[in-house]
Structures are given as structure tokens and as C-alpha cells.
Amino acid sequence: MMTAKNDRPAVLVTGGAGYIGSHAVLALRDSGWRVAVIDNLSTGFRFALPDDVPLYEGDIADRSLVADIIAREEIGAIMHFAGSIIVPESVENPLKYYENNTLKSHSLISSAVAGGVRNFIFSSTAATYGIPATSPVGESIPKQPINPYGWSKLMTEQMLADTAAAHPFRYCALRYFNVAGADPLGRTGQSTVGATHLIKVALEAALGQRDNVAVFGTDYDTPDGTGVRDYIHVADLAAAHVLALQALVDDASPPPIMNCGYGRGFSVLEVLDAVDRVTNRTINRKLEPRRAGDPAALVSDPSLLRQRLDWQPKRADLDQIIQDALQWERKLAELRAG
Structure with missing residues (x-):
């Protein structure tokens, strides 16, 4: 039986002014949850949040601040998005990760x-799988990360499991594949300057903000030689977080680890072709060597999420993902100009 709205705990969203975190805040608010945010604004933005959502500017490692927020806001659940996410940077600067x-x-x-x-929802990653031997990738396959980013997330998953075994504490770690798109209502989107997400980079090139898009690796064992990824719309991903939290609060025993993807992969060149199609532009493509730490293909098996949480994605279409992201890029340009 689902918890009544007024019986739901308040939720602290870490990194809630960032890309995925701000979408989770909106999804929670749209579903009637009370929300507070902690973010150091290193990659987040106040404009990504509704005006009436409390924002505490600070670091999640500041224990006195976090304790104060938990007490002041009567926090009963945490959604944890704060962290560093760039795979090549993790190889170059592992200690930061x-x-x-x-x-x-x-x-x-x-x-x-x-x-x-x-109750604790953790933003994890498909990078925990490394280079999987099978595709699509199920949650139970061996975890062998090939970069510090993946290891840093897998270590946190282990901490959560051990904490749940020792304390009255429930968690769910959602392993993302490639997140893209923007809020369909235009309230937030990917806003970080210098972001490395392929679709955002491609749209910036289509809008004349970049000269080209680098294609890292054209000799992978894939149909067209470029890397294949499973792209999930950020709004569908945010909805999965709300479902996972509801299941925890209802003590419905959701699986502690679940993949978040669509189970369909697109190559880098297929994505760039789709951006050309949606924008009616032709992007200049610059072929580059492979980057360290990038697997050839990474496609999810999202069966657990669909079956156990009855997750029904609403925007599982590559052109729709790109269209929503394009709408945000145009709005972002207006925000920065004004």
C-alpha cells in the first residue's frame, strides 16, 4: 500500500542544482514530495531549481551542515547525485574521484x-561493469570497472550494502547508462559549461557554439566502428528515482541495484546523424583516437526496473531526446544572454 503524500518523509537531494539532480527535484515536487537541496554549485545552478525549494550551498562532507539540514528540514530520505562524472578526467586525476x-x-x-x-537513493553508473562480456548488461554480471570513476561508484555501492546490513537503513543504487535530453516543460536541462555529454556537445556544434564534434575511436568492434551507448531521457530517469524512493518508503523491498536504460544502443555516428536530422544542420565531425577508459559498447538490460517498479518510460525515442535537449539549449542561450 502506497504511503499517503502527507506521510512521506522530506527528501534531501545532493547535487540537486545539477543536471540530473534538478530533474529529480522537479519529479519529486511534481509527485507531491517535500524537497531540500544541498549543492556546492561547482557544476549546478540556482536557476535550475524552483524558487521555493530550500537550497543549502555547501559540501556534502560538511557533517555539521548536513546534520543541521536533516534536523531543520526533518529529512527522512536522501537522493545522492553530488559527485564527479567525467571518465577521462578520472583516469587523469583518480584521487579527485x-x-x-x-x-x-x-x-x-x-x-x-x-x-x-x-532511505537512500544513490546515483550509480554503468561504468561499474567495465567491459562486459555480454550485451545487454544485467545487474548480476561481474563488476570490473576499467576506470577510477567506475571504481569510485562501486565502492560507494559496497558501503551502502554494508551500512544497510548493520543499521535500520534501506538503499537503492540506480546504475545509469547514458543520460540525455531535458525537462519536456523547459524548466531545467544540461547547463554545465564545457560538458562532455555527446548530445549536448553535438547540439552546441549544430547551434554554432562549437566548430566540430570529436568522435573518439572509429575502430571499435561495432557496426560502424564507433562506440555504442544506451541513451536514456533524463525525465524517464528522474521518474525511476521517484518510483524507487516510493518503494523504499513503502518497505516494498525493491532490488538494491537496478539498471536505468532502454535496452537499445546507438553509435556515436548514429547519434550525430539524428542531431543533423532534428536540427536540419550538418555537424562537422572530427575523427580522433580512442579515449582511455571507454568501452566499445554498453547497453542495459532494464528488466528489473520495469518489472519490480512498473517503470514505464515515456520518452524512449532518440529524436525526442534530442528535440527536448535542443529546446533547452535555445532557452539556455536566452538565459545567458539576459
């Missing part, structure tokens, strides 16, 4: 336990 993604998550989990927070 183990600090931001692992050590600070340890601090946050410790604060949650100390503050009596019982």
Missing part, C-alpha cells in the same frame, strides 16, 4: 545514519 565520489559519500552516509535517515 575517490575523494568526491567515495570519501564524501562515506561522510554523507555516516551523516544519514547519525541523523536517523532510513
Whole structure:
């Protein structure tokens, strides 16, 4: 039986002014949850949040601040998005990733336990799988990350599992594949300057903000030689978070680990062709060597999410993902110009 809206705990969203976090805030609010945000605004923006959502500017490793927020806002659940996410950077600067993604998550989990927070949703990644031997990728295959980003997230998953075994604490880690798109109502989107997401980069090129799009690796064992990824619309991903949280609060015993994707892969060149089609422009493509830490193909098996949470994606169409992202890019240009 689902918890009544007025019985739901307040939710603290870490990194809630960032790309995925701000969409989760909107999805929670649209579903009637009370929300507060902590974000250091290193890659997040106040304009990405509704005006009446409390924003605490600070670090998730600041235990006194987090304790104060938990008490002040009567927090009963945490959605944890704060962290570093760029795979090549993790290879070049691994200690940054183990600090931001692992050590600070340890601090946050410790604060949650100390503050009596019982429900925790974690933003994990398909990078925990490394180079999987099978495709699509199920949650139970061996986890062998090939970059520090993946390891930093897998370590946090283990901390959550061990914490749940020792304390009255429930968690769900959602492993994302490639997140793209923007809020269909134009309220938020990917706003980080210098972002490395392929669709955002391609749209910036289509709109004349970049000279070209680099294609890293054209000799993979894929149909056209470029990397294949499973792209999920950020609004569908945010909806999955709300369903997972509801299941935790209702004590419905959702699986602790679930993939978030559509189960369909597109190559880099297919994505660029789709951007050309949606924008009616031709993007200049610059062929580059492979990047360190990039697998050839990564496609999800989202069966658990669909079956256990009755997750019904609404925007599982590549052209729609690109169209929503394009709408946001145009609005973002207006925000920055004004």
C-alpha cells in the first residue's frame, strides 16, 4: 500500500542544482514530495531549481551542515547525485574521484545514519561493469570497472550494502547508462559549461557554439566502428528515482541495484546523424583516437526496473531526446544572454 503524500518523509537531494539532480527535484515536487537541496554549485545552478525549494550551498562532507539540514528540514530520505562524472578526467586525476565520489559519500552516509535517515537513493553508473562480456548488461554480471570513476561508484555501492546490513537503513543504487535530453516543460536541462555529454556537445556544434564534434575511436568492434551507448531521457530517469524512493518508503523491498536504460544502443555516428536530422544542420565531425577508459559498447538490460517498479518510460525515442535537449539549449542561450 502506497504511503499517503502527507506521510512521506522530506527528501534531501545532493547535487540537486545539477543536471540530473534538478530533474529529480522537479519529479519529486511534481509527485507531491517535500524537497531540500544541498549543492556546492561547482557544476549546478540556482536557476535550475524552483524558487521555493530550500537550497543549502555547501559540501556534502560538511557533517555539521548536513546534520543541521536533516534536523531543520526533518529529512527522512536522501537522493545522492553530488559527485564527479567525467571518465577521462578520472583516469587523469583518480584521487579527485575517490575523494568526491567515495570519501564524501562515506561522510554523507555516516551523516544519514547519525541523523536517523532510513532511505537512500544513490546515483550509480554503468561504468561499474567495465567491459562486459555480454550485451545487454544485467545487474548480476561481474563488476570490473576499467576506470577510477567506475571504481569510485562501486565502492560507494559496497558501503551502502554494508551500512544497510548493520543499521535500520534501506538503499537503492540506480546504475545509469547514458543520460540525455531535458525537462519536456523547459524548466531545467544540461547547463554545465564545457560538458562532455555527446548530445549536448553535438547540439552546441549544430547551434554554432562549437566548430566540430570529436568522435573518439572509429575502430571499435561495432557496426560502424564507433562506440555504442544506451541513451536514456533524463525525465524517464528522474521518474525511476521517484518510483524507487516510493518503494523504499513503502518497505516494498525493491532490488538494491537496478539498471536505468532502454535496452537499445546507438553509435556515436548514429547519434550525430539524428542531431543533423532534428536540427536540419550538418555537424562537422572530427575523427580522433580512442579515449582511455571507454568501452566499445554498453547497453542495459532494464528488466528489473520495469518489472519490480512498473517503470514505464515515456520518452524512449532518440529524436525526442534530442528535440527536448535542443529546446533547452535555445532557452539556455536566452538565459545567458539576459
